[in-house]
Amino acid sequence: MNPLSIRIHLCPQIPLSHRINDSPGRRGQSRREFWETIKRDNKTVIAVTLNDAVNSPDETGRWLKFVVISDTHDQLGEMMEKIPIPDGDVLIHCGDMTNRGEKEKLEALNEQFGQLPHKHKVVVAGNHDLGFDDTEDWSKRHYKYPNDGTREGYKLLTNVTWLHDKAHEIEGIKIYGSSWHPLRGYPFYVDRGEKMAAKWMKMPDEVDILITHAPPLGYLDTFGTERWGDYDLLQAIEKRNPKFHVFGHVHESYGSATNNRTTFINAAACLKSNTLSNKPIVFYMKVPNS
Numbered sequence: 001m002n003p004l005s006i007r008i009h010l011c012p013q014i015p016l017s018h019r020i021n022d023s024p025g026r027r028g029q030s031r032r033e034f035w036e037t038i039k040r041d042n043k044t045v046i047a048v049t050l051n052d053a054v055n056s057p058d059e060t061g062r063w064l065k066f067v068v069i070s071d072t073h074d075q076l077g078e079m080m081e082k083i084p085i086p087d088g089d090v091l092i093h094c095g096d097m098t099n100r101g102e103k104e105k106l107e108a109l110n111e112q113f114g115q116l117p118h119k120h121k122v123v124v125a126g127n128h129d130l131g132f133d134d135t136e137d138w139s140k141r142h143y144k145y146p147n148d149g150t151r152e153g154y155k156l157l158t159n160v161t162w163l164h165d166k167a168h169e170i171e172g173i174k175i176y177g178s179s180w181h182p183l184r185g186y187p188f189y190v191d192r193g194e195k196m197a198a199k200w201m202k203m204p205d206e207v208d209i210l211i212t213h214a215p216p217l218g219y220l221d222t223f224g225t226e227r228w229g230d231y232d233l234l235q236a237i238e239k240r241n242p243k244f245h246v247f248g249h250v251h252e253s254y255g256s257a258t259n260n261r262t263t264f265i266n267a268a269a270c271l272k273s274n275t276l277s278n279k280p281i282v283f284y285m286k287v288p289n290s
């Protein structure tokens with residue numbers, strides 16, 4: 001357990017609405033009005049049964065089994081011993097693989113990934129994977145991590161496919177990964193509003209599985225009394241309707257939910273204190289034309 005971790009995930013006690021630009025949004029509402037609506041709108045989120053798997057393959061065609069983990073914070077090896085990671089065709093890690101992105105930790109992580117049996121392994125970085133964001137201004141780093149991390153640390157992860165603003169296809173299933181989030185002081189930080197919206201515009205029109213580190217607004221994004229999810233990410237999702245959106249980041253909101261078009265999965269393995277707690281989440285997806 002990293003004693004600093006509790007504070008890392010706490011943000012100043014400012015309601016999130018103060019940080020949302022008041023420009024026009026969905027259904028003609030301003031962003032602020034939309035925010036006020038979704039805060040009250042519990043009906044938007046429909047829980048999916050969570051017996052490790054959120055769906056099951058039907059009998060026709062070929063299905064791939066996806067196993068999703070996130071926020072292991074330097075404890076993937078420990079997780080492999082304590083909370084078994086089911087075998088499957090594709091392993092996805094949604095970021096915060098490390099706490100600070102040190103070289104030794106990345107090397108150990110890469111070895112652990114190498115030991116896992118999944119044929120395909122796809123990851124995105126999280127805000128704690130320090131050094132993974134080539135565009136980061138290190139002078140704006142959170143005061144606790146001024147020079148931490150490994151520049152181009154993703155190059156050490158040779159046993160996985162690392163995605164950032166990048167598409168990847170597995171047996172015709174279209175995957176897209178991106179790490180942008182609105183938590184200031186970390187790699188991949190972007191201001192909410194226009195700048196964030198521009199990042200999500202890079203997403204292709206057709207996506208079956210979207211992988212981000214942080215949640216969209218309103219889905220498994222509750223931290224205490226705040227919602228940490230991003231409005232513009234939700235807009236991008238509602239336009240494309242990927243079958244699955246997987247993420248982590250908000251440790252308190254592990255689980256799954258659906259809007260009947262997209263199934264959302266927050267697979268954060270750790271609790272607030274970075275104590276390992278939650279099991280991987282499994283979903284199945286049919287191979288196109290199979």
Ligand SMILES: [Zn+2]
Pocket residue numbers: 071073096126128249250251
């Ligand atoms: Zn985390």
